[in-house]
Amino acid sequence: MIPGVVIGDVVWMVIGGSFATWLAVTSLPAIGRRLPNGVAIVRHFLHSWIGRVLLLGAWAEVGWHLFCQRP
Amino acid sequence: MSRVVSRRVRLLLLGAFSMAFAAWEGGKPYTTTDAHVSIAVVIAVVVLVALYSGHHRQEMKSLTWLKGMGRSIRRYLSNPDIQGTGALVWLVFFMAYFGWDLNSFLHQQRDLPTLSYLIGRVTRYYAGRSVLVAGWLLGGWYLAFGLLQSRGARPGDGSSAEVSGHGGDELAQWGGGGGVEQGGNVGDEIA
Numbered sequence: 001m002i003p004g005v006v007i008g009d010v011v012w013m014v015i016g017g018s019f020a021t022w023l024a025v026t027s028l029p030a031i032g033r034r035l036p037n038g039v040a041i042v043r044h045f046l047h048s049w050i051g052r053v054l055l056l057g058a059w060a061e062v063g064w065h066l067f068c069q070r071p
Numbered sequence: 072m073s074r075v076v077s078r079r080v081r082l083l084l085l086g087a088f089s090m091a092f093a094a095w096e097g098g099k100p101y102t103t104t105d106a107h108v109s110i111a112v113v114i115a116v117v118v119l120v121a122l123y124s125g126h127h128r129q130e131m132k133s134l135t136w137l138k139g140m141g142r143s144i145r146r147y148l149s150n151p152d153i154q155g156t157g158a159l160v161w162l163v164f165f166m167a168y169f170g171w172d173l174n175s176f177l178h179q180q181r182d183l184p185t186l187s188y189l190i191g192r193v194t195r196y197y198a199g200r201s202v203l204v205a206g207w208l209l210g211g212w213y214l215a216f217g218l219l220q221s222r223g224a225r226p227g228d229g230s231s232a233e234v235s236g237h238g239g240d241e242l243a244q245w246g247g248g249g250g251v252e253q254g255g256n257v258g259d260e261i262a
Contacts, residue, residue, distance in 0.1 A: 006182035035157035046218040048136035
């Protein structure tokens with residue numbers, strides 16, 4: 001184990017790395033036509049009020065938490 | 072022509088405001104009243120703008136959207152396809168994030184940091200906080216203006232001013248009940 005890196009960091013790196021890889025793979029034009037990419041997922045929610053409100057609520061909560069409750 | 076120019080001007084103004092706000096906000100520690108008030112005001116403004124600009128401009132009614140989701144899930148369960156599996160992978164990522172973050176939060180141990188704690192290592196610096204605030208604010212504007220229909224269009228009639236672009240229509244068929252997006256550009260929604 002690298003000094004200063006705890007088990008929780010490793011799990012986040014695995015989740016983040018997998019997420020970034022999936023995001024990149026689905027963003028490739030050849031694959032993106034068959035598999036939904038990150039943009040398509042967000043856009044799917046923006047088709048109606050209920051999806052838009054859900055995303056805006058999550059966006060507001062994330063902003064408040066990151067910029068007002070954490071260092 | 073002048074309408075297009077006007078939209079571009081509004082888009083530029085919105086971008087300039089966002090950058091200026093992010094630059095200012097970057098210097099405010101998260102504990103200060105300034106930080107709390109400014110973030111709360113920005114949230115209120117974006118939500119109010121979304122409610123105003125989105126009035127009668129959603130592509131489909133919420134009930135139609137929900138029914139479309141239900142139909143898609145039932146169809147996937149009876150006849151799995153690659154697009155549905157792709158959407159399922161996104162759901163797994165969301166659950167992994169949410170589950171691990173909740174686990175870390177509940178344990179409150181030094182070796183189990185939450186994601187926001189890790190992000191806090193970045194936002195404690197001016198540059199990190201400014202960049203993240205800028206990205207967050209631009210994301211908020213996109214949620215407020217993205218995929219809005221032209222004024223006067225009825226929900227579901229396919230007269231969206233948004234662009235389809237790469238990856239835009241994939242889920243329209245999967246969950247929405249019909250691809251209704253058409254060409255344009257992202258700035259067009261600011262009408």
